[in-house]
Amino acid sequence: MFPRLGVNVDHVATIRQARGTRYPDPVDAAYIAERAGAAQITVHLREDRRHIQDRDVELLAKTVTTKLNLEMAATPEMAEIANRIRPHMITLVPEKREEKTTEGGLEVAGRVGWMRDYVDSIRPSGAQISLFIDPSVEQTQASEEVGADIVEFHTGDYCAELVAFPSYEEWKVHTEIEFERIERAAKLAYSLGLIPAAGHGLTYENVVRVATIPEIEEYNIGHAIVARAVIVGFENAVKQMLESLRQGFISRKIE
Numbered sequence: 001m002f003p004r005l006g007v008n009v010d011h012v013a014t015i016r017q018a019r020g021t022r023y024p025d026p027v028d029a030a031y032i033a034e035r036a037g038a039a040q041i042t043v044h045l046r047e048d049r050r051h052i053q054d055r056d057v058e059l060l061a062k063t064v065t066t067k068l069n070l071e072m073a074a075t076p077e078m079a080e081i082a083n084r085i086r087p088h089m090i091t092l093v094p095e096k097r098e099e100k101t102t103e104g105g106l107e108v109a110g111r112v113g114w115m116r117d118y119v120d121s122i123r124p125s126g127a128q129i130s131l132f133i134d135p136s137v138e139q140t141q142a143s144e145e146v147g148a149d150i151v152e153f154h155t156g157d158y159c160a161e162l163v164a165f166p167s168y169e170e171w172k173v174h175t176e177i178e179f180e181r182i183e184r185a186a187k188l189a190y191s192l193g194l195i196p197a198a199g200h201g202l203t204y205e206n207v208v209r210v211a212t213i214p215e216i217e218e219y220n221i222g223h224a225i226v227a228r229a230v231i232v233g234f235e236n237a238v239k240q241m242l243e244s245l246r247q248g249f250i251s252r253k254i255e
């Protein structure tokens with residue numbers, strides 16, 4: 001099955017918030033992304049509202065014609081918003097005020113009971129529930145225990161750039177280890193009946209190899225698409241990402 005592309009429009013809002021203008025509007029970007037072939041729109045309503053605003057989520061819930069995936073921290077405020085807005089999908093993510101971007105996956109294994117109660121508290125939204133976790137065996141098993149439908153693996157470590165390493169060889173070894181962790185976790189998730197997804201830091205280049213993993217059904221990608229859209233336009237940027245996914249898809253091994 002060809003994977004679904006979820007286009008994250010957070011950083012369209014980042015540009016708007018940088019000047020406090022009304023443009024560019026992530027709602028416009030979502031419309032163009034859907035027209036270009038996105039299977040869902042993803043937004044992260046951060047507690048500090050640094051990019052996406054409540055107004056964006058409310059409008060997207062009314063205008064998105066594919067699926068709306070609301071990323072949020074597991075807090076009482078967010079549970080109230082999700083149960084009121086009723087997105088198609090909710091992804092629970094960890095959040096730190098001082099971080100530049102989401103640094104890692106959600107801690108599920110160390111607080112299974114608490115997470116199960118929180119997941120139950122957002123069931124009235126009717127949304128599919130996804131947990132944004134590190135690609136580890138224990139977090140994947142715990143996600144199944146708390147009743148998640150989907151697990152999105154944080155691919156940030158796999159995406160670490162060459163410049164962050166002392167040598168090309170060390171970067172290659174690191175990338176290989178991280179790829180294998182994602183592959184193993186995806187197979188485990190699939191065997192447990194969870195829908196495996198992936199996202200964070202993915203680019204037009206590094207996504208190609210991940211897309212060779214047949215179990216991963218969904219990708220949520222934002223920063224790279226918004227960055228390319230500045231140069232080639234939003235519609236072309238989405239289409240080019242679908243082409244990268246296709247490159248991985250056609251080079252899958254037939255087993």
Ligand SMILES: CC(=O)[C@@H](O)[C@H](O)COP(=O)(O)O
Binds near residue numbers: 010043199
């Ligand atoms: C959870 C996650 O990965 C995203 O929401 C995404 O990276 C964009 O949001 P931030 O850049 O604010 O982390």
Ligand SMILES: NCC(=O)COP(=O)(O)O
Binds near residue numbers: 132152
């Ligand atoms: N959950 C990951 C996501 O939605 C997009 O992350 P990024 O591509 O902006 O790093």
